[in-house]
Amino acid sequence: MAEGLQDKLVAAEALQVKGGTDNWDQSIKAYEAIITEQGPSSVVLNGLGVPLRMRNRQPEAIATFTYARALALKERDLEAQLTAVNGLIDAWRTGNRCPTFPYPFYVEKEERLPYLHTVAQSFIPDTDAIMSQMRGLNLTRVEAYNQRGLLYNDMGDIEGALAEYREATRRARMLTETDPSNDRYQNRLARALTTMGVSLLRNGDVDGALAGQQESLGIYLQVDDMRGVGNAGAGVIDALDAKQDYAAARKLAKDLLPKVEQDPESVRMLTERLAKLPPVL
Structure with a gap:
């Protein structure tokens, strides 16, 4: 090239x-x-x-x-x-x-x-047929497992989604270990953690969801991915809401909104969640 x-x-x-x-x-x-x-x-x-x-x-x-x-x-x-x-x-x-x-x-x-x-x-x-012919680690395989997880999650197969997300996360972590400074590797790890966090919360694992979303949010802030910040931030807020830590959820939403102001979808996600949070007395 x-x-x-x-x-x-x-x-x-x-x-x-x-x-x-x-x-x-x-x-x-x-x-x-x-x-x-x-x-x-x-x-x-x-x-x-x-x-x-x-x-x-x-x-x-x-x-x-x-x-x-x-x-x-x-x-x-x-x-x-x-x-x-x-x-x-x-x-x-x-x-x-x-x-x-x-x-x-x-x-x-x-x-x-x-x-x-x-x-x-x-x-x-x-995807199975193509991956069976591939060798070694690469981002494309990570994304395949992640996309499959997103689809299963949308279809209501939470266990199927989690199995795909766990494989995506495992492979993404292996890639980041080979080159921690590679923003593309970090971005895909964050994406896998964010999507897995949604399914974990739906499955009742609030602490697991919160930990994954917080790790993901830190990565997205580091690589300056606005949509990622919006998605992971929304995930953290949802988990904090489930734990009834409304003050922390409200503070995070207010802190993140200026960082995503150029992405209307992220603004929408965070604003909607902020509006639904109970007032802090």
């Missing part, structure tokens, strides 16, 4: 990871500029699919990841194939967040979410 292209990809991904509406929009433009200049490739298309999904442009994300997968197959790039399938699971799982998602005419309104989950679940055997 040419040095100039690599620099542009790093810059586009940095915007994607930082999060926030403006950064995701700039990331989309950066990836599109690379495609215009260099032509499409699985790596660039996989990068583009992420901010498209984060901006709730799921139909475009699905088309982008599908194209990325086709190119990755042609390139015989297993990591790019798995990245594309991970993206497809995520985009289909969250399709209901797109107000204009093109559901088939035969899918009734009340059946839309099960439909999306069924399609997303259909890609899980593909």
Whole structure:
């Protein structure tokens, strides 16, 4: 890969990871500029699919990841194939967040979410098949377990979700041990801890959820990931709320809101939780 292209990809991904509406929009433009200049490739298309999904442009994300997968197959790039399938699971799982998602005419309104989950679940055997051919540690495998956990959690299979999250966390910790200064490794560990914390709380393990979310929040603050700060912060507040530590939950929400002001979704999550907390007497 040419040095100039690599620099542009790093810059586009940095915007994607930082999060926030403006950064995701700039990331989309950066990836599109690379495609215009260099032509499409699985790596660039996989990068583009992420901010498209984060901006709730799921139909475009699905088309982008599908194209990325086709190119990755042609390139015989297993990591790019798995990245594309991970993206497809995520985009289909969250399709209901797109107000204009093109559901088939035969899918009734009340059946839309099960439909999306069924399609997303259909890609899980593909992740198994690809991972069976891969060797060693890499972020893409961590993300595969995490995406599977998110899907199972949304489908109500909490034990299934926790099993996937634990594998994601185990592998992410191994990666961070190889290079503690790598922000991408740290980010994926934080993501695995955050998503696992949601399922732990649903499963009644309040202390486990709180510990994981607090560790995750510390990492997200360190790597300056606004959406991550919002997600983990919301998780910590939920756990503190469950422990009836309302003063600590209220203080944390107020402390975090200025840090995520550029990400409307994080502002929404924290503001809603702050409003629902009982007043501190």
